Amino acid sequence: MGIRVENLCKSFGTEQVLDGITLDITDRSFFSVVAPTGAGKTTLLRILAGIESADAGTVYYDGTEMSDVAVQDRSVGMVYQEFINYPSLTVRENLASPLQVSDENYSAEEIERRVQETAEMLKIDHILNNLPEEVSGGEAQRTAISRALIKEPDYLFMDEPLANLDYKLREQLRSDFERLFSEQDTTVIYATPQAGDALAMSTHIGFLHDGTIIQKALRDEIYYRPRYLPVAEYLGEPPMNIVPVTLVQEPTSTDRHFEVDDDTRIPAPGFDSLSPDQEYHLGFRPQDMQLSDSGEASIAPTLSFVETVGSTSTLHMDFQGQEIYALHPDPVHLETDTSIPFVLDPQKFYVYDSEAGDLIATGSNIPSFS
Protein backbone atom coordinates (compact mmCIF):
# COMPACT_ATOMS: atom_id res chain seq x y z
CA MET A 1 0.00 0.00 0.00
CA GLY A 2 0.96 3.64 -0.14
CA ILE A 3 2.34 5.66 -2.99
CA ARG A 4 5.59 5.01 -4.78
CA VAL A 5 7.16 7.53 -7.11
CA GLU A 6 10.03 6.74 -9.41
CA ASN A 7 12.27 9.28 -11.07
CA LEU A 8 9.61 11.93 -11.54
CA CYS A 9 10.59 14.90 -13.73
CA LYS A 10 8.65 17.98 -14.70
CA SER A 11 9.69 21.25 -16.28
CA PHE A 12 7.81 24.36 -17.28
CA GLY A 13 9.54 25.96 -20.24
CA THR A 14 13.23 26.02 -19.37
CA GLU A 15 12.65 25.71 -15.65
CA GLN A 16 13.17 22.22 -14.26
CA VAL A 17 10.76 22.10 -11.32
CA LEU A 18 11.00 18.43 -10.40
CA ASP A 19 14.24 16.69 -11.19
CA GLY A 20 14.09 12.96 -10.63
CA ILE A 21 12.00 12.48 -7.51
CA THR A 22 11.99 8.99 -6.08
CA LEU A 23 9.85 8.57 -3.02
CA ASP A 24 7.89 6.07 -0.95
CA ILE A 25 4.89 7.31 0.97
CA THR A 26 3.88 4.89 3.68
CA ASP A 27 0.27 3.73 3.71
CA ARG A 28 -1.95 5.59 6.17
CA SER A 29 0.79 7.99 7.09
CA PHE A 30 0.53 11.75 7.27
CA PHE A 31 3.28 12.77 4.90
CA SER A 32 4.29 16.43 4.67
CA VAL A 33 6.22 17.84 1.76
CA VAL A 34 8.08 20.81 3.18
CA ALA A 35 9.81 23.42 1.07
CA PRO A 36 9.92 27.17 0.64
CA THR A 37 7.31 28.74 -1.64
CA GLY A 38 7.97 28.12 -5.32
CA ALA A 39 9.99 24.93 -4.84
CA GLY A 40 7.50 22.73 -6.71
CA LYS A 41 5.39 21.27 -3.89
CA THR A 42 2.15 22.05 -5.69
CA THR A 43 3.40 20.53 -8.93
CA LEU A 44 4.45 17.37 -7.11
CA LEU A 45 1.04 17.04 -5.44
CA ARG A 46 -0.80 17.65 -8.71
CA ILE A 47 1.21 14.97 -10.47
CA LEU A 48 0.71 12.51 -7.61
CA ALA A 49 -3.04 13.19 -7.62
CA GLY A 50 -3.21 12.82 -11.40
CA ILE A 51 -4.37 16.28 -12.45
CA GLU A 52 -1.08 17.06 -14.10
CA SER A 53 1.15 14.77 -16.12
CA ALA A 54 4.85 14.33 -15.54
CA ASP A 55 7.48 14.67 -18.27
CA ALA A 56 9.07 11.45 -17.08
CA GLY A 57 8.76 9.02 -14.23
CA THR A 58 6.09 6.77 -12.81
CA VAL A 59 3.58 6.96 -9.97
CA TYR A 60 2.29 3.80 -8.32
CA TYR A 61 -0.68 3.60 -5.97
CA ASP A 62 -0.51 0.46 -3.91
CA GLY A 63 1.84 -1.08 -6.46
CA THR A 64 -0.34 -0.26 -9.48
CA GLU A 65 1.02 2.06 -12.14
CA MET A 66 -1.31 5.05 -12.39
CA SER A 67 -0.13 6.79 -15.58
CA ASP A 68 -3.19 5.81 -17.60
CA VAL A 69 -5.76 6.06 -14.82
CA ALA A 70 -7.97 9.14 -15.12
CA VAL A 71 -8.32 11.25 -12.03
CA GLN A 72 -12.05 10.39 -11.86
CA ASP A 73 -11.15 6.74 -11.41
CA ARG A 74 -8.68 7.29 -8.59
CA SER A 75 -9.65 7.24 -4.96
CA VAL A 76 -8.25 10.70 -4.20
CA GLY A 77 -9.36 13.90 -2.55
CA MET A 78 -7.80 17.33 -2.89
CA VAL A 79 -7.86 20.49 -0.82
CA TYR A 80 -6.41 23.66 -2.29
CA GLN A 81 -4.94 26.72 -0.67
CA GLU A 82 -7.73 28.86 -2.11
CA PHE A 83 -11.04 27.71 -0.71
CA ILE A 84 -12.37 25.90 -3.77
CA ASN A 85 -16.05 24.99 -3.55
CA TYR A 86 -18.75 24.92 -6.21
CA PRO A 87 -20.12 28.48 -5.96
CA SER A 88 -23.55 27.71 -7.38
CA LEU A 89 -24.24 24.83 -4.97
CA THR A 90 -25.05 25.07 -1.27
CA VAL A 91 -22.67 23.59 1.27
CA ARG A 92 -24.97 20.56 1.51
CA GLU A 93 -24.97 20.08 -2.28
CA ASN A 94 -21.22 20.62 -2.33
CA LEU A 95 -20.73 17.75 0.11
CA ALA A 96 -23.23 15.52 -1.66
CA SER A 97 -21.70 16.11 -5.10
CA PRO A 98 -18.86 13.52 -4.94
CA LEU A 99 -21.29 10.86 -3.66
CA GLN A 100 -23.89 11.65 -6.33
CA VAL A 101 -21.46 11.10 -9.19
CA SER A 102 -19.84 8.08 -7.58
CA ASP A 103 -20.11 4.65 -9.21
CA GLU A 104 -21.36 3.25 -5.90
CA ASN A 105 -24.96 4.45 -6.50
CA TYR A 106 -25.61 5.75 -3.01
CA SER A 107 -29.23 6.12 -1.98
CA ALA A 108 -30.54 9.57 -1.13
CA GLU A 109 -30.80 8.61 2.56
CA GLU A 110 -27.26 7.28 2.58
CA ILE A 111 -25.97 10.50 1.01
CA GLU A 112 -27.89 12.64 3.49
CA ARG A 113 -26.60 10.57 6.39
CA ARG A 114 -22.99 10.90 5.31
CA VAL A 115 -23.36 14.61 4.60
CA GLN A 116 -24.65 15.10 8.15
CA GLU A 117 -21.96 12.91 9.63
CA THR A 118 -19.10 14.62 7.81
CA ALA A 119 -20.53 18.08 8.44
CA GLU A 120 -20.73 17.36 12.16
CA MET A 121 -17.20 16.02 12.19
CA LEU A 122 -15.91 19.27 10.68
CA LYS A 123 -18.40 21.45 12.56
CA ILE A 124 -20.15 22.90 9.53
CA ASP A 125 -23.58 21.35 10.12
CA HIS A 126 -25.03 24.80 10.89
CA ILE A 127 -24.23 26.21 7.43
CA LEU A 128 -25.41 23.33 5.24
CA ASN A 129 -28.05 25.45 3.51
CA ASN A 130 -25.75 28.40 2.79
CA LEU A 131 -23.93 29.11 -0.43
CA PRO A 132 -20.11 29.02 -0.17
CA GLU A 133 -19.91 32.79 -0.68
CA GLU A 134 -22.07 33.34 2.41
CA VAL A 135 -19.76 31.56 4.86
CA SER A 136 -16.46 32.62 6.42
CA GLY A 137 -13.05 31.61 5.10
CA GLY A 138 -12.59 28.99 7.80
CA GLU A 139 -16.00 27.48 7.09
CA ALA A 140 -15.36 27.54 3.35
CA GLN A 141 -12.13 25.62 3.84
CA ARG A 142 -13.87 23.17 6.17
CA THR A 143 -16.45 22.66 3.43
CA ALA A 144 -13.69 21.93 0.94
CA ILE A 145 -12.08 19.49 3.36
CA SER A 146 -15.41 17.79 4.06
CA ARG A 147 -16.04 17.39 0.37
CA ALA A 148 -12.62 15.83 -0.06
CA LEU A 149 -13.19 13.48 2.87
CA ILE A 150 -16.80 12.46 2.30
CA LYS A 151 -16.08 9.71 -0.17
CA GLU A 152 -13.38 8.37 2.15
CA PRO A 153 -10.58 8.49 -0.40
CA ASP A 154 -7.50 6.31 -0.03
CA TYR A 155 -5.30 9.34 -0.65
CA LEU A 156 -5.95 12.90 0.41
CA PHE A 157 -3.82 15.69 -1.04
CA MET A 158 -3.71 19.01 0.74
CA ASP A 159 -1.89 21.94 -0.80
CA GLU A 160 -1.24 24.53 1.92
CA PRO A 161 -4.84 24.31 3.15
CA LEU A 162 -4.18 26.60 6.11
CA ALA A 163 -2.22 29.30 4.28
CA ASN A 164 -5.10 31.69 3.70
CA LEU A 165 -6.55 31.44 7.19
CA ASP A 166 -5.86 33.67 10.14
CA TYR A 167 -3.79 32.49 13.05
CA LYS A 168 -6.56 31.33 15.35
CA LEU A 169 -8.33 29.32 12.64
CA ARG A 170 -5.04 27.75 11.61
CA GLU A 171 -4.41 26.53 15.14
CA GLN A 172 -7.94 25.21 15.38
CA LEU A 173 -7.90 23.39 12.04
CA ARG A 174 -4.46 22.04 12.81
CA SER A 175 -5.71 20.33 15.93
CA ASP A 176 -8.80 19.15 13.99
CA PHE A 177 -6.50 17.55 11.42
CA GLU A 178 -4.55 15.68 14.07
CA ARG A 179 -7.78 14.32 15.52
CA LEU A 180 -9.35 13.55 12.11
CA PHE A 181 -6.50 11.72 10.50
CA SER A 182 -5.59 9.61 13.45
CA GLU A 183 -9.07 8.08 13.05
CA GLN A 184 -9.13 7.76 9.26
CA ASP A 185 -7.68 5.14 6.97
CA THR A 186 -6.59 7.84 4.58
CA THR A 187 -3.03 8.47 3.51
CA VAL A 188 -2.50 12.23 3.71
CA ILE A 189 -0.03 14.07 1.52
CA TYR A 190 0.30 17.58 2.82
CA ALA A 191 2.31 20.38 1.21
CA THR A 192 3.35 23.31 3.34
CA PRO A 193 6.08 25.92 3.59
CA GLN A 194 5.46 26.03 7.36
CA ALA A 195 7.92 23.82 9.19
CA GLY A 196 5.82 24.21 12.34
CA ASP A 197 2.66 22.84 10.72
CA ALA A 198 4.55 19.87 9.35
CA LEU A 199 6.27 19.11 12.65
CA ALA A 200 3.00 19.36 14.54
CA MET A 201 0.89 17.05 12.39
CA SER A 202 3.00 14.70 10.30
CA THR A 203 4.15 11.19 10.85
CA HIS A 204 6.65 11.54 7.98
CA ILE A 205 8.29 14.59 6.42
CA GLY A 206 10.04 14.99 3.10
CA PHE A 207 12.08 18.05 2.26
CA LEU A 208 11.96 19.26 -1.34
CA HIS A 209 15.07 21.09 -2.52
CA ASP A 210 16.30 21.82 -6.05
CA GLY A 211 13.68 19.56 -7.56
CA THR A 212 14.35 16.48 -5.45
CA ILE A 213 13.30 15.18 -2.07
CA ILE A 214 16.69 15.40 -0.38
CA GLN A 215 15.53 13.79 2.85
CA LYS A 216 12.44 11.82 3.74
CA ALA A 217 12.12 10.35 7.19
CA LEU A 218 9.95 9.97 10.25
CA ARG A 219 9.09 13.34 11.76
CA ASP A 220 11.43 13.06 14.75
CA GLU A 221 14.24 11.67 12.69
CA ILE A 222 14.24 14.50 10.17
CA TYR A 223 14.00 17.00 13.01
CA TYR A 224 16.79 15.54 15.11
CA ARG A 225 18.97 14.41 12.26
CA PRO A 226 18.57 16.76 9.30
CA ARG A 227 20.98 15.16 6.89
CA TYR A 228 21.66 18.25 4.79
CA LEU A 229 22.16 21.94 5.50
CA PRO A 230 19.04 23.18 3.66
CA VAL A 231 16.89 20.85 5.79
CA ALA A 232 18.57 21.95 9.01
CA GLU A 233 18.21 25.61 8.09
CA TYR A 234 14.49 25.18 7.37
CA LEU A 235 12.97 22.71 9.81
CA GLY A 236 12.35 24.17 13.22
CA GLU A 237 10.79 27.35 14.52
CA PRO A 238 12.99 29.30 14.70
CA PRO A 239 15.36 27.29 12.47
CA MET A 240 18.75 25.90 13.45
CA ASN A 241 21.63 28.38 13.66
CA ILE A 242 24.47 27.63 11.26
CA VAL A 243 27.91 29.20 11.70
CA PRO A 244 30.96 28.59 9.46
CA VAL A 245 33.87 27.43 11.62
CA THR A 246 37.34 25.92 11.45
CA LEU A 247 38.26 22.99 13.70
CA VAL A 248 41.50 23.78 15.55
CA GLN A 249 43.69 21.38 17.48
CA GLU A 250 45.32 23.00 20.53
CA PRO A 251 49.09 22.55 20.13
CA THR A 252 49.70 21.92 23.83
CA SER A 253 46.84 19.57 24.74
CA THR A 254 44.36 17.13 23.24
CA ASP A 255 41.58 19.76 23.37
CA ARG A 256 39.95 20.97 20.21
CA HIS A 257 37.75 23.91 19.45
CA PHE A 258 35.70 25.35 16.61
CA GLU A 259 37.17 28.70 15.74
CA VAL A 260 34.98 31.34 14.17
CA ASP A 261 37.49 34.14 14.53
CA ASP A 262 40.19 35.10 17.03
CA ASP A 263 37.63 36.14 19.63
CA THR A 264 35.19 33.29 19.28
CA ARG A 265 36.36 29.81 20.16
CA ILE A 266 33.74 27.18 20.80
CA PRO A 267 34.96 24.10 22.72
CA ALA A 268 34.58 20.93 20.69
CA PRO A 269 35.02 17.89 22.94
CA GLY A 270 34.04 14.57 21.48
CA PHE A 271 34.50 15.40 17.79
CA ASP A 272 37.57 13.21 17.41
CA SER A 273 36.49 11.77 14.09
CA LEU A 274 36.77 15.14 12.35
CA SER A 275 40.07 16.17 10.83
CA PRO A 276 41.50 19.43 12.21
CA ASP A 277 42.25 22.58 10.20
CA GLN A 278 39.23 21.94 8.07
CA GLU A 279 36.29 24.24 7.53
CA TYR A 280 32.87 23.06 8.70
CA HIS A 281 29.39 24.42 9.24
CA LEU A 282 28.46 24.22 12.88
CA GLY A 283 24.76 23.90 13.71
CA PHE A 284 22.99 24.37 17.05
CA ARG A 285 19.32 24.83 17.85
CA PRO A 286 18.00 28.10 19.34
CA GLN A 287 16.61 26.26 22.36
CA ASP A 288 20.06 24.80 23.15
CA MET A 289 21.64 28.22 23.73
CA GLN A 290 22.06 29.10 27.39
CA LEU A 291 22.47 32.68 28.57
CA SER A 292 25.82 32.77 30.37
CA ASP A 293 25.76 33.88 34.01
CA SER A 294 29.48 33.83 34.63
CA GLY A 295 30.48 35.99 31.67
CA GLU A 296 32.29 33.01 30.22
CA ALA A 297 30.89 32.58 26.70
CA SER A 298 31.17 30.30 23.69
CA ILE A 299 29.61 32.85 21.43
CA ALA A 300 28.55 36.47 21.94
CA PRO A 301 26.25 37.74 19.17
CA THR A 302 24.77 41.25 19.13
CA LEU A 303 21.11 41.49 20.12
CA SER A 304 18.87 43.04 17.44
CA PHE A 305 15.50 42.65 19.14
CA VAL A 306 13.50 40.37 21.39
CA GLU A 307 10.16 38.93 20.40
CA THR A 308 8.14 37.68 23.36
CA VAL A 309 5.10 35.49 22.79
CA GLY A 310 3.41 34.64 26.05
CA SER A 311 6.28 33.71 28.32
CA THR A 312 8.69 32.53 25.64
CA SER A 313 11.20 34.96 24.21
CA THR A 314 12.86 34.67 20.85
CA LEU A 315 16.10 36.61 20.66
CA HIS A 316 16.98 37.85 17.19
CA MET A 317 20.69 38.45 17.04
CA ASP A 318 23.37 39.34 14.60
CA PHE A 319 26.56 37.35 14.51
CA GLN A 320 29.10 38.56 11.95
CA GLY A 321 26.41 39.61 9.53
CA GLN A 322 24.43 36.42 10.04
CA GLU A 323 21.10 36.13 11.80
CA ILE A 324 21.11 33.91 14.90
CA TYR A 325 18.16 32.98 17.08
CA ALA A 326 17.95 31.91 20.67
CA LEU A 327 14.88 30.71 22.52
CA HIS A 328 14.46 31.57 26.15
CA PRO A 329 11.66 30.05 28.26
CA ASP A 330 11.14 33.22 30.32
CA PRO A 331 10.65 36.82 29.25
CA VAL A 332 14.06 38.47 29.08
CA HIS A 333 14.94 42.12 29.45
CA LEU A 334 18.17 42.80 27.66
CA GLU A 335 19.51 45.89 26.03
CA THR A 336 19.57 45.78 22.25
CA ASP A 337 22.81 46.41 20.34
CA THR A 338 24.86 44.81 23.10
CA SER A 339 26.78 41.55 23.00
CA ILE A 340 24.94 38.73 24.73
CA PRO A 341 27.17 35.91 26.03
CA PHE A 342 25.88 32.38 25.48
CA VAL A 343 27.15 28.98 26.52
CA LEU A 344 26.65 26.21 23.98
CA ASP A 345 26.30 22.53 24.69
CA PRO A 346 28.69 20.60 22.40
CA GLN A 347 26.66 17.45 23.01
CA LYS A 348 23.91 19.02 20.90
CA PHE A 349 26.07 20.21 18.03
CA TYR A 350 25.55 19.34 14.38
CA VAL A 351 28.57 19.46 12.11
CA TYR A 352 28.05 19.75 8.37
CA ASP A 353 30.57 19.44 5.58
CA SER A 354 31.21 22.97 4.37
CA GLU A 355 31.12 22.03 0.69
CA ALA A 356 28.71 19.12 0.22
CA GLY A 357 26.52 20.33 3.10
CA ASP A 358 25.81 16.89 4.51
CA LEU A 359 25.77 15.95 8.17
CA ILE A 360 29.11 14.39 9.16
CA ALA A 361 29.04 14.43 12.95
CA THR A 362 26.72 15.19 15.84
CA GLY A 363 27.08 15.70 19.55
CA SER A 364 26.53 12.67 21.74
CA ASN A 365 23.11 13.90 22.90
CA ILE A 366 21.50 13.83 19.46
CA PRO A 367 19.36 10.68 18.98
CA SER A 368 20.69 8.41 16.27
CA PHE A 369 17.58 6.57 14.89
CA SER A 370 19.48 3.68 13.34
Added chain:
Amino acid sequence: MNKKYYLILFLVFILVPIYWMVNMSFKPNSEILNRLTLYPHEFTLANYKEILSSEFWRAGYINSILMASMNVVFVTIAALPAAYAFSRWDFRGDKHLFFWFLTNRMAPPAAFMVPFFILYSNLNLIDTYWAVALAHCLFNLPLAIWILEGFMSGIPKEIDEMAFIDGHSFPSFCWNIFLPLIKPGIAVTAFLTFMFSWVELLLARTLTNEAAQPITVTLTRSLGAGGWDWGVLAAAGVIAMIPGAIIVYLVRDLLATGFSMGRV
Protein backbone atom coordinates in the same frame (compact mmCIF):
# COMPACT_ATOMS: atom_id res chain seq x y z
CA MET B 1 -28.98 69.94 -9.80
CA ASN B 2 -27.70 71.00 -13.19
CA LYS B 3 -26.48 67.51 -13.96
CA LYS B 4 -29.97 66.18 -13.52
CA TYR B 5 -31.36 68.54 -16.15
CA TYR B 6 -28.67 67.51 -18.62
CA LEU B 7 -29.61 63.91 -18.07
CA ILE B 8 -33.30 64.61 -18.59
CA LEU B 9 -32.48 66.59 -21.72
CA PHE B 10 -30.36 63.71 -23.00
CA LEU B 11 -33.10 61.20 -22.24
CA VAL B 12 -35.64 63.28 -24.14
CA PHE B 13 -33.22 63.61 -27.04
CA ILE B 14 -32.86 59.79 -27.16
CA LEU B 15 -36.54 59.06 -26.75
CA VAL B 16 -37.98 61.61 -29.22
CA PRO B 17 -37.51 59.46 -32.36
CA ILE B 18 -39.04 56.47 -30.58
CA TYR B 19 -41.95 58.58 -29.38
CA TRP B 20 -42.37 59.93 -32.87
CA MET B 21 -42.58 56.45 -34.32
CA VAL B 22 -45.19 55.38 -31.77
CA ASN B 23 -47.01 58.65 -32.37
CA MET B 24 -47.04 58.09 -36.14
CA SER B 25 -48.20 54.52 -35.81
CA PHE B 26 -51.53 55.73 -34.37
CA LYS B 27 -52.17 58.37 -37.04
CA PRO B 28 -53.72 58.00 -40.48
CA ASN B 29 -51.45 58.91 -43.40
CA SER B 30 -53.35 62.13 -44.04
CA GLU B 31 -52.46 63.46 -40.60
CA ILE B 32 -48.83 62.33 -40.91
CA LEU B 33 -48.32 64.00 -44.27
CA ASN B 34 -50.37 67.18 -43.85
CA ARG B 35 -49.92 68.35 -40.27
CA LEU B 36 -47.31 68.36 -37.52
CA THR B 37 -49.14 67.04 -34.47
CA LEU B 38 -47.49 66.17 -31.17
CA TYR B 39 -50.03 63.45 -30.46
CA PRO B 40 -52.49 61.61 -32.72
CA HIS B 41 -55.53 63.88 -33.24
CA GLU B 42 -57.29 61.33 -35.40
CA PHE B 43 -56.36 58.26 -33.28
CA THR B 44 -56.56 55.01 -35.25
CA LEU B 45 -55.54 51.38 -34.91
CA ALA B 46 -55.88 50.77 -38.62
CA ASN B 47 -52.13 50.61 -39.15
CA TYR B 48 -51.78 47.78 -36.64
CA LYS B 49 -54.80 45.97 -38.08
CA GLU B 50 -53.22 46.19 -41.50
CA ILE B 51 -50.01 44.62 -40.27
CA LEU B 52 -51.53 41.90 -38.14
CA SER B 53 -53.90 40.83 -40.89
CA SER B 54 -51.35 40.88 -43.69
CA GLU B 55 -49.43 37.73 -44.53
CA PHE B 56 -46.67 39.88 -46.03
CA TRP B 57 -45.89 41.56 -42.67
CA ARG B 58 -46.56 38.56 -40.46
CA ALA B 59 -44.13 36.41 -42.44
CA GLY B 60 -41.45 39.04 -41.93
CA TYR B 61 -41.73 38.81 -38.15
CA ILE B 62 -41.83 35.05 -38.06
CA ASN B 63 -38.84 34.83 -40.38
CA SER B 64 -36.91 37.26 -38.23
CA ILE B 65 -37.66 35.41 -35.02
CA LEU B 66 -36.73 32.07 -36.57
CA MET B 67 -33.51 33.35 -38.11
CA ALA B 68 -32.36 35.16 -35.00
CA SER B 69 -33.19 32.15 -32.82
CA MET B 70 -31.38 29.76 -35.15
CA ASN B 71 -28.44 32.09 -35.10
CA VAL B 72 -28.43 32.17 -31.28
CA VAL B 73 -28.49 28.37 -31.16
CA PHE B 74 -25.68 27.95 -33.70
CA VAL B 75 -23.53 30.59 -32.07
CA THR B 76 -24.02 29.31 -28.51
CA ILE B 77 -23.36 25.70 -29.45
CA ALA B 78 -20.19 26.62 -31.32
CA ALA B 79 -18.93 29.34 -29.00
CA LEU B 80 -19.18 27.45 -25.69
CA PRO B 81 -16.60 24.76 -26.53
CA ALA B 82 -14.40 27.24 -28.39
CA ALA B 83 -14.38 29.66 -25.46
CA TYR B 84 -13.69 26.78 -23.06
CA ALA B 85 -10.69 25.74 -25.12
CA PHE B 86 -9.31 29.27 -25.29
CA SER B 87 -9.88 29.82 -21.60
CA ARG B 88 -8.52 26.53 -20.27
CA TRP B 89 -5.89 25.21 -22.61
CA ASP B 90 -2.66 26.50 -24.06
CA PHE B 91 -2.05 25.43 -27.58
CA ARG B 92 0.21 26.60 -30.35
CA GLY B 93 -0.98 29.92 -31.73
CA ASP B 94 -3.94 30.24 -29.38
CA LYS B 95 -3.45 33.97 -28.85
CA HIS B 96 -3.14 34.64 -32.59
CA LEU B 97 -6.19 32.57 -33.37
CA PHE B 98 -8.17 34.38 -30.70
CA PHE B 99 -7.19 37.75 -32.12
CA TRP B 100 -7.93 36.63 -35.66
CA PHE B 101 -11.43 35.64 -34.57
CA LEU B 102 -11.97 39.10 -33.20
CA THR B 103 -10.78 40.79 -36.37
CA ASN B 104 -13.58 39.02 -38.24
CA ARG B 105 -15.99 40.97 -36.10
CA MET B 106 -14.31 44.19 -37.19
CA ALA B 107 -14.83 43.65 -40.92
CA PRO B 108 -17.76 45.52 -42.47
CA PRO B 109 -20.64 43.22 -43.47
CA ALA B 110 -20.58 44.76 -46.95
CA ALA B 111 -17.19 43.14 -47.56
CA PHE B 112 -18.79 39.72 -47.23
CA MET B 113 -21.89 40.50 -49.26
CA VAL B 114 -20.72 39.29 -52.65
CA PRO B 115 -18.82 36.19 -51.47
CA PHE B 116 -21.78 35.09 -49.40
CA PHE B 117 -24.18 35.63 -52.28
CA ILE B 118 -22.09 33.56 -54.67
CA LEU B 119 -21.41 30.85 -52.10
CA TYR B 120 -25.01 30.44 -51.03
CA SER B 121 -26.23 30.61 -54.63
CA ASN B 122 -24.03 27.67 -55.44
CA LEU B 123 -25.24 25.82 -52.37
CA ASN B 124 -28.86 26.60 -53.22
CA LEU B 125 -29.33 28.29 -49.86
CA ILE B 126 -30.43 31.71 -51.13
CA ASP B 127 -33.76 32.79 -49.68
CA THR B 128 -33.67 30.26 -46.83
CA TYR B 129 -33.38 30.79 -43.07
CA TRP B 130 -30.10 28.90 -43.11
CA ALA B 131 -28.44 31.45 -45.36
CA VAL B 132 -29.01 34.40 -43.05
CA ALA B 133 -28.58 32.50 -39.78
CA LEU B 134 -25.25 31.05 -40.94
CA ALA B 135 -24.04 34.32 -42.42
CA HIS B 136 -24.67 36.14 -39.15
CA CYS B 137 -22.51 33.58 -37.35
CA LEU B 138 -19.51 35.17 -39.01
CA PHE B 139 -20.06 38.29 -36.94
CA ASN B 140 -21.67 36.86 -33.84
CA LEU B 141 -19.38 33.91 -33.25
CA PRO B 142 -16.20 35.95 -32.60
CA LEU B 143 -18.06 38.25 -30.25
CA ALA B 144 -19.66 35.32 -28.45
CA ILE B 145 -16.35 33.49 -28.05
CA TRP B 146 -14.72 36.63 -26.78
CA ILE B 147 -17.42 37.37 -24.22
CA LEU B 148 -17.74 33.77 -23.01
CA GLU B 149 -13.98 33.39 -22.78
CA GLY B 150 -13.96 36.37 -20.43
CA PHE B 151 -16.60 34.81 -18.22
CA MET B 152 -14.94 31.39 -18.19
CA SER B 153 -11.53 32.81 -17.36
CA GLY B 154 -13.12 34.45 -14.35
CA ILE B 155 -13.79 30.98 -12.94
CA PRO B 156 -10.74 29.37 -11.33
CA LYS B 157 -9.37 26.38 -13.21
CA GLU B 158 -9.19 24.62 -9.84
CA ILE B 159 -12.98 24.25 -9.95
CA ASP B 160 -12.62 22.07 -13.04
CA GLU B 161 -9.91 19.98 -11.39
CA MET B 162 -11.87 19.77 -8.17
CA ALA B 163 -14.87 18.41 -10.07
CA PHE B 164 -12.78 15.79 -11.86
CA ILE B 165 -11.18 14.74 -8.56
CA ASP B 166 -14.64 14.49 -7.01
CA GLY B 167 -15.51 12.06 -9.78
CA HIS B 168 -17.48 14.21 -12.21
CA SER B 169 -17.15 13.18 -15.84
CA PHE B 170 -16.61 16.04 -18.30
CA PRO B 171 -20.29 16.24 -19.37
CA SER B 172 -21.44 16.02 -15.77
CA PHE B 173 -19.01 18.77 -14.78
CA CYS B 174 -20.19 21.01 -17.65
CA TRP B 175 -23.86 20.53 -16.93
CA ASN B 176 -23.91 20.50 -13.12
CA ILE B 177 -21.03 22.76 -12.21
CA PHE B 178 -19.76 24.88 -15.06
CA LEU B 179 -22.81 26.02 -17.00
CA PRO B 180 -24.64 27.30 -13.89
CA LEU B 181 -21.59 29.44 -13.14
CA ILE B 182 -21.49 31.11 -16.54
CA LYS B 183 -25.25 31.47 -16.95
CA PRO B 184 -25.05 35.29 -16.90
CA GLY B 185 -22.41 35.11 -19.62
CA ILE B 186 -24.58 32.90 -21.77
CA ALA B 187 -27.53 35.25 -21.26
CA VAL B 188 -25.50 38.29 -22.31
CA THR B 189 -24.10 36.46 -25.32
CA ALA B 190 -27.48 35.20 -26.43
CA PHE B 191 -28.97 38.64 -26.01
CA LEU B 192 -26.28 40.41 -28.06
CA THR B 193 -26.35 37.68 -30.70
CA PHE B 194 -30.12 37.81 -31.03
CA MET B 195 -30.20 41.57 -31.28
CA PHE B 196 -27.48 41.72 -33.92
CA SER B 197 -29.29 39.16 -35.99
CA TRP B 198 -32.63 40.89 -35.45
CA VAL B 199 -31.50 44.30 -36.72
CA GLU B 200 -28.99 43.29 -39.39
CA LEU B 201 -30.17 44.43 -42.81
CA LEU B 202 -27.49 44.30 -45.46
CA LEU B 203 -26.72 40.58 -45.54
CA ALA B 204 -30.32 39.66 -44.82
CA ARG B 205 -31.43 41.73 -47.80
CA THR B 206 -28.79 40.28 -50.09
CA LEU B 207 -29.46 36.66 -49.18
CA THR B 208 -33.27 36.64 -49.21
CA ASN B 209 -35.86 37.41 -51.87
CA GLU B 210 -39.31 36.78 -50.58
CA ALA B 211 -39.86 33.46 -48.84
CA ALA B 212 -37.36 34.05 -46.07
CA GLN B 213 -37.16 37.80 -45.85
CA PRO B 214 -36.92 39.10 -42.27
CA ILE B 215 -38.76 42.11 -40.91
CA THR B 216 -35.92 44.56 -41.49
CA VAL B 217 -36.02 43.69 -45.16
CA THR B 218 -39.80 43.82 -45.24
CA LEU B 219 -39.62 47.34 -43.85
CA THR B 220 -37.48 48.45 -46.79
CA ARG B 221 -39.68 46.69 -49.35
CA SER B 222 -43.05 48.00 -48.32
CA LEU B 223 -43.28 50.61 -51.04
CA GLY B 224 -46.76 50.15 -52.46
CA ALA B 225 -48.35 51.47 -55.63
CA GLY B 226 -49.57 54.49 -53.69
CA GLY B 227 -46.08 55.33 -52.38
CA TRP B 228 -44.83 54.77 -48.83
CA ASP B 229 -47.51 53.89 -46.30
CA TRP B 230 -45.97 55.83 -43.39
CA GLY B 231 -48.45 54.84 -40.72
CA VAL B 232 -48.07 51.14 -41.43
CA LEU B 233 -44.30 51.49 -41.55
CA ALA B 234 -44.29 53.14 -38.13
CA ALA B 235 -46.56 50.47 -36.67
CA ALA B 236 -44.26 47.78 -38.11
CA GLY B 237 -41.30 49.52 -36.51
CA VAL B 238 -43.00 49.58 -33.12
CA ILE B 239 -43.76 45.87 -33.34
CA ALA B 240 -40.16 45.20 -34.40
CA MET B 241 -38.94 46.68 -31.13
CA ILE B 242 -41.08 44.40 -28.99
CA PRO B 243 -39.03 41.13 -29.09
CA GLY B 244 -35.92 42.94 -27.89
CA ALA B 245 -37.86 44.51 -25.06
CA ILE B 246 -39.36 41.16 -24.06
CA ILE B 247 -35.97 39.46 -24.05
CA VAL B 248 -34.42 42.20 -21.95
CA TYR B 249 -37.31 41.94 -19.51
CA LEU B 250 -37.04 38.16 -19.18
CA VAL B 251 -33.32 37.97 -18.57
CA ARG B 252 -32.84 41.34 -16.88
CA ASP B 253 -31.39 39.86 -13.68
CA LEU B 254 -28.91 37.72 -15.54
CA LEU B 255 -28.02 40.64 -17.80
CA ALA B 256 -27.37 42.90 -14.84
CA THR B 257 -25.01 40.31 -13.36
CA GLY B 258 -23.53 39.57 -16.75
CA PHE B 259 -22.85 43.14 -17.76
CA SER B 260 -20.98 43.75 -14.54
CA MET B 261 -18.74 40.69 -14.96
CA GLY B 262 -16.46 39.32 -17.60
CA ARG B 263 -15.79 41.10 -20.80
CA VAL B 264 -18.92 42.96 -21.70
